[in-house]
Amino acid sequence: SLAKVTGIVFKNGAPAKGFEVRLTVVREASTERGGRGGRSFGGNSSRGSVGSDGSFKIEKVTPGRYTLEVRANGGRSNGGRRGARSGSAGYVHRETVALEGGKTLSRNITVTVGELRFKVLDQVTGKPIAGARVALVPGAGTEKLEGRAMRRTPGLRWLRVGNGEAVLPDVTPGPYRYMLSAPGVEAVQGVVTASAGSESVILRVAYDPAKAEASAKAREEERAKRRAGNDPSVPTPPRSGGTGPKQQTGSKTQGQNKSRRRR
Numbered sequence: 001s002l003a004k005v006t007g008i009v010f011k012n013g014a015p016a017k018g019f020e021v022r023l024t025v026v027r028e029a030s031t032e033r034g035g036r037g038g039r040s041f042g043g044n045s046s047r048g049s050v051g052s053d054g055s056f057k058i059e060k061v062t063p064g065r066y067t068l069e070v071r072a073n074g075g076r077s078n079g080g081r082r083g084a085r086s087g088s089a090g091y092v093h094r095e096t097v098a099l100e101g102g103k104t105l106s107r108n109i110t111v112t113v114g115e116l117r118f119k120v121l122d123q124v125t126g127k128p129i130a131g132a133r134v135a136l137v138p139g140a141g142t143e144k145l146e147g148r149a150m151r152r153t154p155g156l157r158w159l160r161v162g163n164g165e166a167v168l169p170d171v172t173p174g175p176y177r178y179m180l181s182a183p184g185v186e187a188v189q190g191v192v193t194a195s196a197g198s199e200s201v202i203l204r205v206a207y208d209p210a211k212a213e214a215s216a217k218a219r220e221e222e223r224a225k226r227r228a229g230n231d232p233s234v235p236t237p238p239r240s241g242g243t244g245p246k247q248q249t250g251s252k253t254q255g256q257n258k259s260r261r262r263r
């Protein structure tokens with residue numbers, strides 16, 4: 001028989017809405033052939049939305065050990081398209097649970113979260129810089145992270161800054177390392193500490209309009225190449241040295257000659 005998980009999510013003491021509760025199978029990593037032991041989170045998963053009263057329910061779950069996560073919303077960005085995705089969700093609560101067949105696991109979960117407000121300005125003119133992107137990972141650390149290493153860090157969240165300012169909601173209090181990237185701007189890293197309230201991060205950076213224009217032009221050329229590659233109306237250039245049609249014609253002529261000889 002199958003299991004069920006129910007409960008209520010409280011945000012800063014009040015029933016929350018807009019979160020997602022996710023169950024992911026806990027897989028034991030193999031230790032054979034020199035493999036590293038431990039747990040890996042992936043594979044089969046089930047999820048349920050948190051209602052306006054904070055309640056959630058996930059039914060028909062196969063018994064076993066799972067990672068239970070409460071995942072936050074994405075970000076909000078001014079100046080972006082309405083309804084456009086402007087940030088990635090991240091988990092604000094995580095625990096391991098064991099589900100038994102025919103039983104219901106009840107969990108009331110309390111999360112304490114705040115928000116981070118990012119503003120990106122040209123350090124010379126003071127004007128907002130559009131098109132920036134902020135990646136955020138838990139933990140301050142002392143060393144800067146490369147882009148690839150940051151993307152692989154658990155708990156990564158990102159935010160698109162539409163018109164120089166954006167808000168990342170539902171951030172668990174604690175230190176975070178952020179990395180800012182934008183056309184015409186050298187990548188910037190720093191540390192910010194989130195609280196249960198609202199924290200503002202104002203980044204004044206050196207902006208190079210020429211580099212931004214060159215970057216935009218390169219992106220547009222790349223998009224044009226992809227569109228041309230997917231457009232069936234664009235003729236495909238012939239292969240160099242191809243003799244396919246001539247060989248077919250010659251083969252057909254030889255067949256006709258043989259037919260005439262038989263006659």
